[in-house]
Amino acid sequence: MPARDHRDRFSTATRLRALGEQTAARVYRSQSRRQARRSRLTGRAALLVLVLCTLVVALAYPMRQYVSQRNEIADMREQLREHRANVERLRDEKARWEDPAYARQRIRERLHYVLPGETGYTALVRGAALQGPQPGGAVSHRAWYANLLTGIDRADASDR
Template sequence: MPADRFSTATRLKALGEQAAARVYRARRPRRNRLTGRAALLALVMCSLVVALAYPIRQYVSQRSDIADQRRKAQEAGRTLDRLRDEKARWQDPAYVEQQARLHLHFVRPGETGYLVQDGTGAGTGAGRKGAGAAERPWYKNLWDGVDSADKR
């Protein structure tokens, strides 16, 4: 008899053993994947996160405050530069004279000062009785105040 005849039976027997092994492996209780070491590592990591959360939040907050203070210092430096420039301009007599002429209507001795109205009918009219204090030149308001104080 040839050996092939029994080879089918042998093969069936091997397949049966393999199937039985698979069933046995499937029924075998699985080990818990979380070991003691893994649990300890997870506990340590959680403790570190909790312990470092507040200091990290403080660090980020302080960095933000530092950035705000640096921005304010730069802004103050720019303001200081602008004010120094303005102070230097006010040290120049020509600039002071220009500002006095422009805002205070000053004139040099021998010059005649004029107030030009724009033609709308609501001019500054220094002599008008109904003119408000904001519409009149400053010196007219000053003398009116002196006159009213003198009458009291």
């Protein structure tokens, strides 16, 4: 039998079989190395993804707060701009009221004052005596005493 193994060892079929087994062993080792590399890369990738997700979750709330505070700051700057414009308007109005001629003119218009020697006229509009305060708090352009008398008449009528 040993002589036969000697011949079989050099036969083409035996050589091809041995070559095939060696090739299969190399492929198997190569595949197991690739799988080992893949599993290591997959573990590293999973760790990287876990770290990134943790960072995103950890930074989400502070970023949301940052954005909302930036919006709040922008709103407050807009309010500040509006308030400054209102202050300027009120300063201008105050300066106008400090002028005696302007104050006298406005007082005469609103209170229907006349100077000694002048004759005052009030034009009555049909139904104006029946008008009271306007809905929504709008100011009536009637004389102050007309509003006063209308209020007294209404109070007197509500008692009856």
